[in-house]
């Protein structure tokens with residue numbers, strides 16, 4: 001039997017390689033630890049490891065679902081002074097504010113590039129795209145100031161092309177992608193658990209609903225409708 005990415009998501013019993021295991025503190029609730037396996041490690045690590053956001057910097061995160069909210073929190077923990085969240089859903093932007101965004105842009109109402117350039121006085125030091133769309137990746141490049149660093153976290157469709165112009169390569173901007181937070185999960189997961197338990201990393205707010213396995217399709221439906229940051233499936237045994 002093939003296992004999805006060697007882990008078998010949603011299986012009630014797993015046989016996994018020792019390389020995919022990490023020992024965690026016993027006082028960490030497993031319902032919150034579940035967030036760390038992918039989305040939180042990816043977003044936090046993109047900000048802390050891959051981009052190395054600096055204190056006092058300006059940051060934009062486009063797409064504040066689970067990964068984007070984690071990138072936003074990584075930027076806050078790293079000491080960013082201004083963090084702009086961009087999304088199409090007002091309730092996602094409200095949650096982003098509660099988790100550390102200093103400014104928000106509703107891309108369903110405002111042209112996001114100009115809005116972010118105006119809010120930041122000419123562009124951000126660190127841009128993050130956390131959706132996986134060519135158009136928003138291009139927007140993130142344009143929001144990043146000369147000398148800034150643009151990090152693509154979203155997974156773009158295979159074969160997608162990003163429409164870039166010569167002007168995007170002026171001004172010594174740096175572009176990079178970040179996979180799984182760019183660190184070692186044996187180091188990062190225990191570190192992020194310490195961040196959660198000492199109050200720096202806020203995971204409770206990121207769980208929109210907790211459901212039994214029988215309602216897993218409801219969780220997928222609400223994810224598809226864009227209603228939730230994260231749904232957590234709990235197992236009875």
Ligand SMILES: NC(=O)c1ccc[n+]([C@@H]2O[C@H](COP(=O)([O-])OP(=O)(O)OC[C@H]3O[C@@H](n4cnc5c(N)ncnc54)[C@H](O)[C@@H]3O)[C@@H](O)[C@H]2O)c1
Pocket residue numbers: 038039042062063064065066067068086087088089092107130131132133136152153154155156178179180181226229
């Ligand atoms: N790099 C990695 O290692 C890695 C790991 C895991 C996930 N990912 C990728 O990260 C991306 C985000 O994952 P997620 O789980 O947070 O998704 P999500 O669906 O929870 O969040 C996406 C957010 O983007 C918003 N959005 C959609 N279109 C938009 C637009 N045009 N402008 C502004 N906002 C828009 C949605 O409202 C939503 O809040 C996906 O592409 C996923 O595949 C990457």
